[in-house]
Amino acid sequence: xxxxxxxxxxxxxxxxxxxxxxxxxxxxxxxxxxxxxxxxxxxxxxxxxxxxxxxxxxxxxxxxxxxxxxxxxxxxxxxxxxxxxxxxxxxxxxxxxxxxxxxxxxxxxxxxxxxxxxxxxxxxxxxxxxxxxxxxxxxxxxxxxxxxxxxxxxxxxxxxxxxxxxxxxxxxxxxxxxxxxxxxxxxxxxxxxxxxxxxxxxxxxxxxxxxxxxxxxxxxxxxxxxxxxxxxxxxxxxxxxxxxxxxxxxxxxxxxxxxxxxxxxxxxxxxxxxxxxxxxxxxxxxxxxxxxxxxxxxxxxxxxxxxxxxxxxxxxxxxxxxxxxxxxxxxxxxxxxxxxxxxxxxxxxxxxxxxxxxxxxxxxxxxxxxxxxxxxxxxxxxxxxxxxxxxxxxxxx
Amino acid sequence: xxxxxxxxxxxxxxxxxxxxxxxxxxxxxxxxxxxxxxxxxxxxxxxxxxxxxxxxxxxxxxxxxxxxxxxxxxxxxxxxxxxxxxxxxxxxxxxxxxxxxxxxxxxxxxxxxxxxxxxxxxxxxxxxxxxxxxxxxxxxxxxxxxxxxxxxxxxxxxxxxxxxxxxxxxxxxxxxxxxxxxxxxxxxxxxxxxxxxxxxxxxxxxxxxxxxxxxxxxxxxxxxxxxxxxxxxxxxxxxxxxxxxxxxxxxxxxxxxxxxxxxxxxxxxxxxxxxxxxxxxxxxxxxxxxxxxxxxxxxxxxxxxxxxxxxxxxxxxxxx
Ligand SMILES: Nc1ncnc2c1ncn2[C@@H]1O[C@H](COP(=O)(O)OP(=O)(O)OP(=O)(O)O)[C@@H](O)[C@H]1O
Ligand SMILES: [Mg+2]
Numbered sequence: 001x002x003x004x005x006x007x008x009x010x011x012x013x014x015x016x017x018x019x020x021x022x023x024x025x026x027x028x029x030x031x032x033x034x035x036x037x038x039x040x041x042x043x044x045x046x047x048x049x050x051x052x053x054x055x056x057x058x059x060x061x062x063x064x065x066x067x068x069x070x071x072x073x074x075x076x077x078x079x080x081x082x083x084x085x086x087x088x089x090x091x092x093x094x095x096x097x098x099x100x101x102x103x104x105x106x107x108x109x110x111x112x113x114x115x116x117x118x119x120x121x122x123x124x125x126x127x128x129x130x131x132x133x134x135x136x137x138x139x140x141x142x143x144x145x146x147x148x149x150x151x152x153x154x155x156x157x158x159x160x161x162x163x164x165x166x167x168x169x170x171x172x173x174x175x176x177x178x179x180x181x182x183x184x185x186x187x188x189x190x191x192x193x194x195x196x197x198x199x200x201x202x203x204x205x206x207x208x209x210x211x212x213x214x215x216x217x218x219x220x221x222x223x224x225x226x227x228x229x230x231x232x233x234x235x236x237x238x239x240x241x242x243x244x245x246x247x248x249x250x251x252x253x254x255x256x257x258x259x260x261x262x263x264x265x266x267x268x269x270x271x272x273x274x275x276x277x278x279x280x281x282x283x284x285x286x287x288x289x290x291x292x293x294x295x296x297x298x299x300x301x302x303x304x305x306x307x308x309x310x311x312x313x314x315x316x317x318x319x320x321x322x323x324x325x326x327x328x329x330x331x332x333x334x335x336x337x338x339x340x341x342x343x344x345x346x347x348x349x350x351x352x353x354x355x356x357x358x359x360x361x362x363x364x365x366x367x368x369x370x371x372x373x374x375x376x377x378x379x380x381x382x383x384x385x386x387x388x389x390x391x392x393x394x395x396x397x
Numbered sequence: 398x399x400x401x402x403x404x405x406x407x408x409x410x411x412x413x414x415x416x417x418x419x420x421x422x423x424x425x426x427x428x429x430x431x432x433x434x435x436x437x438x439x440x441x442x443x444x445x446x447x448x449x450x451x452x453x454x455x456x457x458x459x460x461x462x463x464x465x466x467x468x469x470x471x472x473x474x475x476x477x478x479x480x481x482x483x484x485x486x487x488x489x490x491x492x493x494x495x496x497x498x499x500x501x502x503x504x505x506x507x508x509x510x511x512x513x514x515x516x517x518x519x520x521x522x523x524x525x526x527x528x529x530x531x532x533x534x535x536x537x538x539x540x541x542x543x544x545x546x547x548x549x550x551x552x553x554x555x556x557x558x559x560x561x562x563x564x565x566x567x568x569x570x571x572x573x574x575x576x577x578x579x580x581x582x583x584x585x586x587x588x589x590x591x592x593x594x595x596x597x598x599x600x601x602x603x604x605x606x607x608x609x610x611x612x613x614x615x616x617x618x619x620x621x622x623x624x625x626x627x628x629x630x631x632x633x634x635x636x637x638x639x640x641x642x643x644x645x646x647x648x649x650x651x652x653x654x655x656x657x658x659x660x661x662x663x664x665x666x667x668x669x670x671x672x673x674x675x676x677x678x679x680x681x682x683x684x685x686x687x688x689x690x691x692x693x694x695x696x697x698x699x700x701x702x703x704x705x706x707x708x709x710x711x712x713x714x715x716x717x
Contacts, residue, residue, distance in 0.1 A: 027416035027545075028596070058595055129511040164416055164547070215484065220513075221565040268700065270417065301663060305656035312653050313660060320652045327648060328639050338629065338636045342664040345628050349663055351697040358698075377669030379595050 009368040011394050014289050015042050018259045020150060020158050020252070021289070024171065025263035026273045027164040030294040032057055033380045033389060034263045034373070035161035040093055040383070041390035042157050048091035051155040053145060055098050055138075055163045064382035065095065072099045072106075074149075077383070085383035094155065096145075098163070103141045104131040111241030117234055126231045138163040139174035143249045150252060169280045172253070175246035259289030262367075266296055266356035275364065290369035292393065293360070297375050301346070301353035310350070314343030371395075404716065405434055407586055409526045409578065410617070411541045413549040414590035415600045419622040421448035423590045423692065424542035426708035430716070431538055432468030433709065439525055439536035440471040443518060443543050443552075447473065454701045462535070466702075470536060479517040486524075511551070512558030516568065519555045523575040526584070546589070546604040553579070553587065553614040579614060586617025591681070593621055593674035598681045605685055619687050620712075621678065623694040625671045634668065641665070690715045 015021065015038070023035040032054055039052035051074060057067070066081045074096040082089060105122060112118035121127055131137050139162070146160050162171055216225055252258060260281055264274035274291065281288045300306055313320075321336040328335075363370075373392045380386060404410055404427065412424040425448075428440045439462060442449040447457050450473075455465040460478035462470040522541060528534035543549055551558075556572040556579065563569045579585055587608060591601040601619060608614055629637055639645070641661060649657045682689065692711045699707060 028418070059599065060595070126511075164545075219566055219568045220563050224563050268698075298663075298666070300659035303656060303659065305654065306659040306663075309653045309656040310660045310663075313649075313657065316652075320649060323648055324640060324645055327645060328642075330636060330639065334633065334636055335640070338633050338640065341628050341633070342637070342660060345667045346660045346663045348696040349667060355698040375666075375670070377666060377673050379673060 010396055011369055011371055014369050018257055020258040022160050022260045023263055024162045026270045029263050029265050029270050031263045032161045034292050035159050037386045037389035037393055039159040040386045041394045043089045043091040043093040046090035048156045050157045051094040053096050053160045055161050060381050067095055072102050082383050087383045087387045098142055100138050100141050103145055111238035113237050117237055121234050124231045139171045140178045143175055147249045147252055175249040179243045179246040259287045261290040261292055263292045263294055265294055266359050271359055288367045291366050293372045295375040296372050297353040301350045302357055310343045310346040313339055407584055408529055409539050409585040411543050411587045412590055413543045413546055415597045416545045418590045418592045418597050420590045421542045422708055423620050424540055425449055425452035425705050426712055428469050428540045429705055429709035430712045436538050437536045438469045439539045440469055441541045442473045445473045449542055452705045474518050476517045479521045512555040515552045515555035516559050519552055523578050526578050546600050550607055554612050582615035585615055587614045588617040590620045590622055592623045593678045595677055598677045602684045616687055618690050620690045622692045624691045625674055625694050628667050
């Protein structure tokens with residue numbers, strides 16, 4: 001979306017054309033709150049049904065929204081709960097959480113060729129470990145759920161909060177990696193000796209010369225190796241289903257109806273990661289819709305007038321302290337100390353604000369929508385907190 | 398209250414916590430603190446983001462220990478290199494030339510088999526600690542910038558997991574001495590870095606419970622990082638509120654101009670931020686029974702060695 005003669009680029013305009021918003025960014029920047037707030041803001045439009053698919057909401061927020069029992073199934077945030085926080089929506093706001101384990105089980109049951117194989121996989125002791133730990137497992141499941149919910153056609157807009165990844169790019173590669181993992185040459189090679197003998201229980205044959213088996217056998221013992229191979233053999237039976245799905249998910253992410261919102265704070269490390277992510281998104285031709293700068297200090301810390309006033313306050317020799325003390329029946333020394341702290345605090349936070357500003361000015365090639373959410377002292381503990389964020393996100397700049 | 402037993406008397410200090418709370422900064426600063434007290438330190442960067450190198454303003458480090466600062470050697474974990482070293486040291490299998498395909502294969506198996514990948518990290522760390530105890534190493538203490546709370550248990554438990562899973566072979570027989578080191582509270586402590594915010598505190602409390610119930614790793618201290626200074630005492634805050642009444646504000650506006658209102662609003666924000674963090678801290682302290690170390694928030698844009706030095710001093714003030 002470009003700035004053009006027809007008005008500014010705003011989040012509102014951006015979202016009116018989208019069906020999916022993917023929120024990403026490094027951990028701890030407030031992704032979950034931003035995702036929920038985007039959804040809430042979008043649900044202000046009449047008749048619109050919006051779903052936020054979240055990974056790890058703060059307990060207090062989930063409870064405040066009446067979502068404590070929230071699992072893989074979607075739930076509507078009730079109008080009463082919203083009204084209690086003074087929030088009125090003309091559309092509907094729905095939420096669902098991502099339960100990785102539950103979603104994986106469903107996936108296995110769907111893709112396995114028959115029930116026996118499905119349960120053989122589900123009961124394997126390696127299965128739980130693989131799903132819990134495979135680097136891209138959470139990402140893949142998130143994408144998979146997104147695909148399903150979108151395909152259901154129940155929602156006009158889905159906002160998805162992505163799991164914390166070590167590297168934001170991992171997330172984009174999840175579907176493809178998943179397909180490769182189960183279809184790759186490595187897997188065929190690994191399971192080869194067990195297939196030779198014909199199915200389960202086959203013994204290792206003719207592979208003693210392969211260095212991998214030699215070493216792996218010495219390290220892990222052949223029983224354990226065999227267990228691993230068996231598991232993979234079963235898992236491989238789901239290969240076609242996985243590849244199909246992975247390709248469909250990939251296409252959905254590339255679709256013009258899907259946009260990405262990158263979330264960051266104005267701190268060096270998260271911002272560096274956010275910028276890198278923006279570059280990767282563009283390189284891979286995803287639609288980069290918005291950059292959300294969260295927890296930014298107010299502009300007033302940067303105003304020259306305020307800075308000068310703070311310096312003057314800090315340097316005051318006591319005239320003002322005396323009149324304030326007299327007017328309020330206070331001790332002059334105390335008033336002077338308090339004024340000194342006020343001035344000092346302004347300078348400290350001013351330094352942080354300057355740093356934030358510098359980082360912001362250095363942003364290279366930001367997307368056309370850059371939304372800023374101020375640093376809020378209070379936690380986002382209910383719908384009114386989300387509405388507060390939404391007000392800033394959807395503000396015209 | 399300082400940590401008991403003292404960090405400086407231990408051989409292995411592991412730092413974990415929620416992502417972005419300051420694990421790398423605290424681990425590097427603790428290394429500097431230890432070096433300042435005459436310890437020869439080996440600093441291990443497990444997630445290999447090279448934060449350790451940047452905190453000492455040194456070029457990127459790899460798997461072989463490199464001097465990054467007086468008294469501090471650093472290395473970045475690399476499971477392929479660790480596998481190579483492991484095969485050589487423990488199985489006497491020298492791997493010459495390309496280990497690539499083998500490592501890839503191993504990686505693949507390790508993805509499915511719990512503990513296998515982790516043991517390569519944990520094994521290397523434990524080995525360095527054993528060498529230090531035996532006086533064969535160039536360091537006295539090993540400090541680890543570990544993985545985030547979500548994954549750390551898999552690392553801490555790797556030796557036990559392998560012992561339960563693999564019934565024969567050298568991988569299994571090697572686990573006993575590792576467990577001895579890793580579970581000895583006189584030698585080892587698992588320290589959790591957090592910030593006084595809602596999610597990091599919740600994650601810290603949850604991690605402590607998981608470590609206690611699902612491992613025997615000895616917990617050390619909770620390092621509360623990015624603590625905002627107290628702007629006013631309780632009494633002074635009352636005075637501050639009084640000074641925000643309309644007639645007093647008129648007085649200061651007459652003296653300094655209307656921009657002074659923003660200065661007072663700025664102080665109000667600072668007080669509110671501090672207060673909301675204080676609530677999280679109270680919750681943390683009420684929920685855990687571990688020593689806590691407070692590290693102040695650094696205003697401005699400190700980074701690199703200066704950041705490390707300032708934080709090391711703050712740690713020293715708290716611990717000693
Ligand atoms: N006490 C502090 N005051 C101000 N800033 C701090 C403080 N401690 C750390 N930081 C800053 O916070 C950011 C994150 O710190 P650091 O990289 O140490 O976190 P981490 O937990 O190792 O992160 P990751 O999970 O990404 O490895 C850095 O920019 C660092 O400079
Ligand atoms: Mg780090």
